[in-house]
Amino acid sequence: MTDRLASKDAFDRFQRAAADRWQRMWDGDQLVVSVQVDSSSVAKGALRVLAACREATAGTNAIVREVSGNGAMWMEPAVEVKRPGEPPIVYGWIAAEDVPALLAGQLRDRAVGVRGTEAFAGIPPLHEHSFFKHQLRIVMEDFGVIEPGSIEDAIARGAYSSLAKVLFDMTPEEAIAEVTAANLRGRGGAGFPAGIKWESGRKARNQPKFVVVNSHEGEPNVYKDRRIHEGDPHKILEGMLISSVTCGAERAYNYIGGEYPLAIKRFRKAVADAERLGLIGENILGSGKSVEVRVRTGGGAYICGEGSALMYSVMGVRGQPRTKPPRSVEEGLWRRPTILNNTETLANVPAIINKGGEWFSQIGTSNSAGTKMMTVQGPLKRVGLVETRMGITMRTLIDEVWGGMRDGHVFKGVQTGGVSAGPITGGQLGYAVDFDSMTEIGGMLGSGGFVVFDQHVCPVDFARYLTAFNRVESCSKCVPCHRGNPALVEILDRIRLGGGAVEDLSLMERTSKHIIDLSLCGLGQVAPMPLLGMMKSYTQDFLDHIENHVCAAGSCPISATRVLAAAAD
Amino acid sequence: MEDTAPTIVGPLATNGPASPRDIPPDAIIDLDEVRRMLSHFHYRDFQEAQELILSALQEVNEHFGWVSLEAADVVAEHFGTTATRVYGLLTFYADFRTEPRGKHFMLLCHGMACYVMGSQRLVQNLEDVWGIADGGTTADGELTVQVVNGCLGVCDRAPICKLDADYFGDLTVESLNEAIRAAIAGSGSWRDAHHPVAAGSNHD
Numbered sequence: 224m225t226d227r228l229a230s231k232d233a234f235d236r237f238q239r240a241a242a243d244r245w246q247r248m249w250d251g252d253q254l255v256v257s258v259q260v261d262s263s264s265v266a267k268g269a270l271r272v273l274a275a276c277r278e279a280t281a282g283t284n285a286i287v288r289e290v291s292g293n294g295a296m297w298m299e300p301a302v303e304v305k306r307p308g309e310p311p312i313v314y315g316w317i318a319a320e321d322v323p324a325l326l327a328g329q330l331r332d333r334a335v336g337v338r339g340t341e342a343f344a345g346i347p348p349l350h351e352h353s354f355f356k357h358q359l360r361i362v363m364e365d366f367g368v369i370e371p372g373s374i375e376d377a378i379a380r381g382a383y384s385s386l387a388k389v390l391f392d393m394t395p396e397e398a399i400a401e402v403t404a405a406n407l408r409g410r411g412g413a414g415f416p417a418g419i420k421w422e423s424g425r426k427a428r429n430q431p432k433f434v435v436v437n438s439h440e441g442e443p444n445v446y447k448d449r450r451i452h453e454g455d456p457h458k459i460l461e462g463m464l465i466s467s468v469t470c471g472a473e474r475a476y477n478y479i480g481g482e483y484p485l486a487i488k489r490f491r492k493a494v495a496d497a498e499r500l501g502l503i504g505e506n507i508l509g510s511g512k513s514v515e516v517r518v519r520t521g522g523g524a525y526i527c528g529e530g531s532a533l534m535y536s537v538m539g540v541r542g543q544p545r546t547k548p549p550r551s552v553e554e555g556l557w558r559r560p561t562i563l564n565n566t567e568t569l570a571n572v573p574a575i576i577n578k579g580g581e582w583f584s585q586i587g588t589s590n591s592a593g594t595k596m597m598t599v600q601g602p603l604k605r606v607g608l609v610e611t612r613m614g615i616t617m618r619t620l621i622d623e624v625w626g627g628m629r630d631g632h633v634f635k636g637v638q639t640g641g642v643s644a645g646p647i648t649g650g651q652l653g654y655a656v657d658f659d660s661m662t663e664i665g666g667m668l669g670s671g672g673f674v675v676f677d678q679h680v681c682p683v684d685f686a687r688y689l690t691a692f693n694r695v696e697s698c699s700k701c702v703p704c705h706r707g708n709p710a711l712v713e714i715l716d717r718i719r720l721g722g723g724a725v726e727d728l729s730l731m732e733r734t735s736k737h738i739i740d741l742s743l744c745g746l747g748q749v750a751p752m753p754l755l756g757m758m759k760s761y762t763q764d765f766l767d768h769i770e771n772h773v774c775a776a777g778s779c780p781i782s783a784t785r786v787l788a789a790a791a792d
Numbered sequence: 793m794e795d796t797a798p799t800i801v802g803p804l805a806t807n808g809p810a811s812p813r814d815i816p817p818d819a820i821i822d823l824d825e826v827r828r829m830l831s832h833f834h835y836r837d838f839q840e841a842q843e844l845i846l847s848a849l850q851e852v853n854e855h856f857g858w859v860s861l862e863a864a865d866v867v868a869e870h871f872g873t874t875a876t877r878v879y880g881l882l883t884f885y886a887d888f889r890t891e892p893r894g895k896h897f898m899l900l901c902h903g904m905a906c907y908v909m910g911s912q913r914l915v916q917n918l919e920d921v922w923g924i925a926d927g928g929t930t931a932d933g934e935l936t937v938q939v940v941n942g943c944l945g946v947c948d949r950a951p952i953c954k955l956d957a958d959y960f961g962d963l964t965v966e967s968l969n970e971a972i973r974a975a976i977a978g979s980g981s982w983r984d985a986h987h988p989v990a991a992g993s994n995h996d
């Protein structure tokens with residue numbers, strides 16, 4: 224048990240020792256087996272694989288590690304094996320029964336790549352695989368590399384050195400200036416510049432102040448923030464601490480969706496370990512600065528991702544948004560200045576402090592600096608989590624990174640922006656994926672979750688699904704959203720059942736306008752966007768339902784009516 | 793346990809949800825156990841007390857599978873607040889149940905990956921074949937289903953469900969029904985999947 228690190232020197236010594244140990248592990252003459260365990264691989268038996276690896280190596284000097292997945296969900300469960308004198312090699316599709324053969328050096332046909340720069344025994348480096356080739360990893364740098372449960376691993380790889388830099392070598396103003404220079408924009412959907420928010424937070428005069436991390440992730444189309452908790456929780460924690468120290472907050476919260484037990488567990492472990500080392504709490508590393516960290520969990524209400532609702536939820540009441548102003552940086556949690564950021568936003572901060580805002584701003588495009596974590600859903604060959612430069616085209620993502628459509632599935636469109644924007648179609652795949660480019664065609668980067676859909680999905684039914692989501696998740700506080708969204712669903716149902724009229728299209732447009740213009744918060748203000756987008760991109764499908772009573776995909780009840788009618792003839 | 797049962801006053805006692813079926817004996821919540829759980833929730837001030845109410849409810853919900861009116865009242869008492877307030881939380885946040893779970897518990901994912909891969913048919917099938925909608929329990933008390941609006945995070949195997957401790961991916965109507973039948977025939981229950989959210993205060 225290490226004692227609290229009471230000074231920068233003590234931290235530096237600890238870091239050197241951790242780095243030495245790290246190096247010795249990889250240079251040593253023992254087997255190092257790293258099983259990728261996260262919430263998606265657990266569903267496919269990764270825990271059994273881990274147990275099998277432990278069992279197979281019991282009594283030997285092999286090291287079995289529980290790392291997190293590297294985003295390649297399509298090859299889970301995955302295991303990395305490093306033999307003495309060889310580079311680490313990542314194998315995919317490993318079941319518990321395969322472990323003895325794997326450890327005996329067989330199963331070379333399931334090797335996906337070498338984690339390193341050079342090929343080995345005919346196995347190419349991982350980064351030459353088309354899933355990884357287009358990626359640039361800042362947040363995900365150490366996913367699958369460090370053990371998320373080991374603060375020593377994280378520190379060996381550089382964790383908390385940016386915090387130390389902010390505490391001892393920089394003024395808060397200088398640190399904020401780096402974040403501003405980086406042009407780091409919020410990754411939670413709205414893209415607000417983090418540097419500006421931090422500056423207002425620092426200037427706010429009320430005390431105490433709070434930092435809050437938004438790890439709620441209640442959208443149905445994205446699974447990135449929970450994976451940062453599972454893969455490298457210390458990046459989030461370090462970002463929180465830097466934000467707190469620079470803005471002058473002595474308490475920081477992480478609000479995590481209650482549906483993600485593994486994320487919560489690994490983050491809590493990270494907090495406990497950091498507390499033990501004196502990286503959290505009173506007088507951090509002897510700097511005189513103190514930050515308390517609290518973890519709070521959500522209860523499955525999507526609206527609690529909205530800033531003010533989230534804060535109400537933390538305060539133990541119903542999460543219902545309030546009118547603004549005042550903005551949260553003036554009056555947020557416990558009516559005190561509160562600096563709220565998305566998980567991914569904060570996880571970028573340590574690298575920005577370490578390498579400089581200038582470095583970060585050069586990555587990506589001029590208006591959207593840096594990288595973006597993106598998730599994909601739908602019938603693609605390689606579904607998973609990636610991190611690429613901003614500005615990559617949708618076509619590159621779909622065709623190369625995600626491997627194109629699965630056999631038998633014909634591309635029809637990509638839903639963007641989750642439940643808050645519209646789809647883009649086959650002719651629009653050349654658009655760059657960044658904060659602003661897709662806006663003109665009704666798309667949105669949002670939190671980076673894209674849903675590719677095929678000929679089996681009916682745009683009318685999809686529009687209903689998306690609108691119904693917003694209907695169910697509406698907090699019911701204001702009338703336009705609470706009553707308007709059910710009205711849209713009702714009209715859509717009429718069309719789906721074959722009772723629609725052409726006027727229904729303009730009726731939906733008018734109703735949508737009311738909801739958008741009059742709703743209180745961000746949920747209602749964008750709730751009709753998916754419907755409007757679907758109507759614009761797939762007008763003919765809507766007309767086919769209304770005029771010809773045809774649902775080409777065969778998913779609307781109208782099709783059943785036709786089948787019945789045909790049977791009666 | 794009679795002597796520890798709290799008295800509930802006010803509208804809750806009369807307007808609480810009339811349980812559609814009798815509460816099975818093994819679903820009755822032992823209030824002493826709730827008090828034991830709550831004893832880990834220390835708070836130093838008003839703010840912390842408020843912040844911990846949801847966490848405490850989550851722990852009770854995970855442990856017993858639901859939160860009864862009586863348990864809600866004990867929680868209210870521990871944090872010095874009203875039962876009405878606590879009950880308002882239970883009905884707002886989707887993860888809480890105010891009725892016991894059946895023997896088996898399914899999270900059926902209806903996130904977007906699952907939707908575009910056909911989860912609508914699975915939701916429909918639950919109504920057609922098993923007679924239950926979102927949140928419902930079969931008449932024989934064997935199965936409770938919660939349709940998840942978020943994403944279970946295993947989108948490459950969509951549509952997917954979690955039934956007790958196991959995941960079933962690439963579901964079809966047939967494989968879903970088969971999984972349910974096997975679970976009912978087997979010896980497991982939702983308790984096998986019990987993973988405490990590790991709520992609790994920061995200071996226990």
Ligand SMILES: Cc1cc2nc3c(=O)[nH]c(=O)nc-3n(C[C@H](O)[C@H](O)[C@H](O)COP(=O)(O)O)c2cc1C
Pocket residue numbers: 408409410411412413414415437438439440441442525526527528529530531563564565566568569744745746
């Ligand atoms: C209905 C609704 C849900 C939201 N859900 C989330 C969420 O789950 N996670 C998140 O980071 N931001 C979410 N946001 C955006 C937040 O309100 C806020 O803009 C963001 O957390 C700020 O952090 P950022 O500037 O780092 O992006 C949501 C907004 C709305 C209106």
Ligand code: SF4
Pocket residue numbers: 526543544696697698699700701702704705742743744745746747748
């Ligand atoms: S717009 Fe909808 S979610 Fe937002 S406050 Fe109004 S009712 Fe609630």
Ligand code: FES
Pocket residue numbers: 443600901902903904905906907942943944945946947950951952
């Ligand atoms: S949407 Fe169902 S697992 Fe992601």
